[in-house]
Amino acid sequence: MKLKVYKSDGTSFAEKEFDIPTFEGDKGVALLKQVIVSYQANKRQGTSKTKDYGEVAGSGKKVLPQKGSGGSRHGDKRAPQMFKGGVVFGPRPRDWSKTITTQAKKIALQRALFELAKDGGLSVIEKFEVAQPKTKLFAKVLTSVSPEGKRLLVVDSAWSEPVLRASRNLERAIFSNSSNLNALDLVRTPRVLISEAGLKKVLERTKN
Numbered sequence: 001m002k003l004k005v006y007k008s009d010g011t012s013f014a015e016k017e018f019d020i021p022t023f024e025g026d027k028g029v030a031l032l033k034q035v036i037v038s039y040q041a042n043k044r045q046g047t048s049k050t051k052d053y054g055e056v057a058g059s060g061k062k063v064l065p066q067k068g069s070g071g072s073r074h075g076d077k078r079a080p081q082m083f084k085g086g087v088v089f090g091p092r093p094r095d096w097s098k099t100i101t102t103q104a105k106k107i108a109l110q111r112a113l114f115e116l117a118k119d120g121g122l123s124v125i126e127k128f129e130v131a132q133p134k135t136k137l138f139a140k141v142l143t144s145v146s147p148e149g150k151r152l153l154v155v156d157s158a159w160s161e162p163v164l165r166a167s168r169n170l171e172r173a174i175f176s177n178s179s180n181l182n183a184l185d186l187v188r189t190p191r192v193l194i195s196e197a198g199l200k201k202v203l204e205r206t207k208n
Contacts, residue, residue: 001117005124005196010144018199020117021110021206028111032183035108038098039184050090053078110206112186123193128156133165142173146191153189155181157197178202
């Protein structure tokens with residue numbers, strides 16, 4: 001599959017052939033969804049908790065007589081309808097994590113990479129470098145590659161200190177390393193700019 005390869009300053013590009021995994025029809029789409037759901041579920045802490053009737057503080061004495069008050073009939077002040085009473089069917093601590101096999105992660109990454117490249121959202125740059133660690137220099141490169149101003153995922157195999165310092169204040173850019181790039185990262189960003197070295201490492205991960 002041919003992709004645009006930009007120069008390090010983002011001024012011009014040339015098309016180059018890359019060994020991007022290809023799929024026919026909807027093959028791998030359902031698996032991609034399962035893996036994305038698993039990634040999102042594994043990020044949930046599962047620590048939300050409310051106190052039920054038996055956990056809130058308070059006496060068990062009936063707050064009003066059963067009859068004669070002219071109002072509703074109530075139990076003790078720990079009842080759910082009372083102020084500061086117990087919560088009915090509230091959240092409890094639980095483990096939301098889902099198991100993802102290595103093979104499933106690999107196929108999901110392949111499909112996400114294929115979809116991104118097919119839709120024209122994947123661009124390649126020779127390498128990331130700046131003459132000085134200044135934000136405006138790195139921002140100029142990103143604007144040349146993606147002038148529409150959308151959120152941009154920027155990926156490299158290893159980040160140099162000058163580039164990190166020049167990119168730390170860019171709100172539209174999300175930075176990642178090719179060694180831990182996953183399908184969720186590729187799906188949630190409309191544009192991805194990756195270095196040639198970074199793409200090479202990602203493609204190696206999809207094959208091994």
